[in-house]
Amino acid sequence: MVLTVMGLSTPGQAEITSLDSANIDDVLSKTLYFTHYVSEHKRFEIQMLHPIFEEASNIVREEFPDTKQVVFARVDCDQHSDIAQRYRITKYPTLKLFRNGMMMKREYRGQRSVTAIADFIRQQQVDPVKEVLTVEEFNALDRSKRNIIGYFEKKDADNYRTYEKVANILRDDCTFLAAFGAVSEHERFSGDNMIYRPAGEGAPDMVFLGSLTNFDLAYAWTQDKCVPLVREITFENGEELTEEGLPFLILFHVKEDTQSLEKFQQEVARQLISEKGSINFLHADCDKFRHPLLHIQKTPADCPVVAIDSFRHMYVFPEFKDVSVPGKLRQFVLDLHSGKLHREFHHGPDPTESTPGQQSPGELLPKLAPSETRYTILSRDRDEL
Structure with a gap:
């Protein structure tokens, strides 16, 4: 197991392994690694965490003396930006757990204390x-x-x-x-x-x-x-899903409406299985996410609603009934990847494809100046939610 902290490397008595592009694959192939990712831009927070990380490493090493079993490591992402990009590290300091060379999808979110980190590693040994x-x-x-x-x-x-x-x-x-x-x-x-x-x-x-x-x-x-191919998103797991680094294709539905969920699941499996590695398929409770719906001019009464959250904007699929039209849901996702949804969000439908009486996804959203910030499903303004 590898516990890795991404950030600045500072001297210490603890045996913290420094990771770089040359040794990372070999080191992370060990059983359990806890990794700390750091950056110069967050010097204060990282300096606060370093002694905690090192002391926790000492405690764990005493309890699990086999260093092949548990290793604490550190990455300086200023010097090794390729590693930060590879593991989608965008904030510092970040604590990630690796097993047998594979990064666990849930980052460490417990208290930044010696006791909490040591307890976390003990739990991972069960x-x-x-x-x-x-x-x-x-x-x-x-x-x-x-x-x-x-x-x-x-x-x-x-x-x-x-x-x-x-x-x-x-x-x-x-x-x-x-x-x-x-x-x-x-x-x-x-x-x-x-x-x-x-x-x-x-x-x-x-x-x-x-x-x-x-x-x-x-x-x-x-x-x-x-x-599951289609997972439920909640306010509790939303940040974890975001850290996977993929945009969201979301079905907003009333919790009791299992029929629309089954239909969505079937069409995702039928049309989008090849896109599994490029977008996350999710479903959300309309009542819980009523505020994000308002920002795309929808209410729970409009559900079921399908939308894409690219983390910059939200794009609405025109009509839920059309998800079963062969290839239509797939084209919606492909339009995200090609940049068409973003382009139409700002400038309206492409001139060559404009058809009287039809609305593009961009037309369903308010036309805001390109510099304005737009609301996404995981807006951090929890008071508003």
């Missing part, structure tokens, strides 16, 4: 896999959660090590369980395997058909099951 000791326990699983269950002949084997590695990375997204020996025998007729048991009573299990020795394949399959 085994995310719960061992199932009896067959009866399978019948008592919490079906309100997404469960991944592994069936193994023994724990000391490559198959289980792969499973444990996947569980450590996705511990916040799924519940991981494992059964060994006689308890798992009834599910090991073709060897060690794992299944996904979705949330909801009666939902059928899904079986992993690949090799458990292939980490990349096992991780990709599990992530697909544990992280």
Whole structure:
């Protein structure tokens, strides 16, 4: 595990690893890293955090003397802007957790104190896999959660090590369980395997058909099951989603309106699966987000409403009923990437595509001077929200 702090490197007695472009990939491949990202522009805040970070490192090193298990690291983003860009670091100081070379999507948001940081690392050392000791326990699983269950002949084997590695990375997204020996025998007729048991009573299990020795394949399959294609955005997780660095395609719907959500999910899967790495697909409660709706001239009475939040502007999809028109939702997203939505936001519809009686997404929004600040769904003015 790597805990990395991005920022200025200052001398200290603690063993803080300095990361740069030459060593970062090798260093982050270790088990657990906590990384501190810093910048000259935030000197005061970073100098305040440095002794806390170093003291926490000393405490953790004493509790976990195997340095391959937990490493604290630091990156000076003024000197290594390529690293800041690679991991989408835009504010300083930032604390990020890495496991087996992969950055965890949730940055550290706890108190900037020695005790809090040390406790966070202790929590990360807890085994995310719960061992199932009896067959009866399978019948008592919490079906309100997404469960991944592994069936193994023994724990000391490559198959289980792969499973444990996947569980450590996705511990916040799924519940991981494992059964060994006689308890798992009834599910090991073709060897060690794992299944996904979705949330909801009666939902059928899904079986992993690949090799458990292939980490990349096992991780990709599990992530697909544990992280929904369309996620809910709330005021609690909004900042975390923003840190993923992708614009939002959002369905605003009344909470009880599951039909529009199902329709949106189907069309995203049908039209936009290839765009998964370029935009986040989200849904939001109209009542909770009524103020952002007002800023795009909508109210909960207008829901369902689909919009894109680019973090600069919000663009409205003209009519929700048209999401099922083949290719139309996809074109809306492609128009974001091409810059068309931004251009039409400021200047109206492109002259060559203007059709009498039609409105472009830009026409649905007020025409403000280019220098004016526009409201996005995650405006930090929480009093207004």
